[in-house]
Amino acid sequence: MKADPAVQRQLLELAKVDAELSRVAHRRRTLPEIAEIDAGEKTVREKRDALVSVETAASDLDREIARQEKEIESVRAREDRDRKLLESGSVGAKQMTDIEHELQTLARRRTALEDDLLELMERREALDLDAQRTGAEVDKATAEVAAATGRRDEAVKDLDTTQARRDEDRGKLVPRFPEPLLKLYTRTLEHKGIGAALLRARRCGACQLELDRNTIAEIKAQPADEVVQCENCGAILVRTLESGL
Template identity: 55%
Template sequence: MKADPAVQRRLLDLAEADADLNRVNHRRRTLPELEEIGQAEREVQARRDELVVAQTAFGDLDRENKRLENEIEQVRARERRDREMMTSGASAKQVEDLEHELQTLARRQGILEEELLEVMEQREASETNVTKSQEAVTAAEERLAEVRSRRDAALAELETAESRRRAERDLIVKSLPEGLAALYERVRQQRGIGAGPLQGSRCGACRIELDRTALAELRDAAADDVVRCEECGAILVRETGR
């Protein structure tokens, strides 16, 4: 295949555009925000799990608090009933029994009130823990949203750079002979790099020094011959083409 040396030099512009696009894709895959998002998501989940545990503990204590309050109210209701019975013409034996029961109820009420006080203190501490856990969840979610926002901004910037560079690439491809462009694309798909400059005795695509035989063949080739690196297969753009 033959192509004007000036046209061949455009392959280096095309290779540079492809290298830039590869860097954009690499940057997109390796944004530091992606790792930060993973960490932030795990943090949010951990804080939410802690909140569930705190809410469960508070719910248990709240139910126990209500149970004790109901039981104390039942004891008080029983006490009121017994006192009403004592003043409503009860016999001496009934009064004695009622007095004994009132003593028992008083002791029971005292025990329940002590238990209630303890549960109320635990419930208050648990409620504080729930509040702190909710605040921790909110803070973690805000952190996640902030990192996602930075990721989206970085991706938008990369998208703009990619669109601009791809448009420039398309113009370069359109300026090339169809056969030369097709060869470049085929080599790029197979080898990763479609073209590179011959830098002294080194291929600019694979960075490998060419042997004397290959260099002699390159020197003997016409200026408009499209030559390739024997090591990597990339199209070699020679100094003689400049």
């Protein structure tokens, strides 16, 4: 393939623009905030699950406390009834002794129930603290995700700006190249990542391979308007005075 050496040299400008576009695309995929947001969202989910567990345990315990209080209430009601019976003076001596016994039993039972209730309430308090702590952790993780999302959006905005500028540069450059040359460049760019590079000091500017004596001699023998490609990476080798030929 043949192309005006001046046009070939302009391929270097296009290659520079494409290299920056490729850096932008790579950066877009590998922004550290992306991993940060993923990890943060995972933490938020885990903390929310933990909070739901604590809240479920708390409402289970609330039901248990209510049952316990009801039970204590019924013991207390029975004690009141017994006491009223005793005070009424309407019971005989034998029944009186029985009621006094029952009152003692009821008092022991109530004390045991009240001790249990106290323990339940202590556990409930601990769950409250746990819920507060976990809730704060959910808030913290949520805020971290929001901050990382903000930073990512800023970075993406910058990348969008750079990309728009380089796309514009590219739009201006592309019409300068004849169709077959552009096709060759594009194919190499797509397959190898670099479409054209400077041959500098006998080294391919794309793959950095130093060309051997024979290859250099072959390139040297080609007329200036011949399009030469690196035999290693396929990039179009643009020859200038720096090429060391």
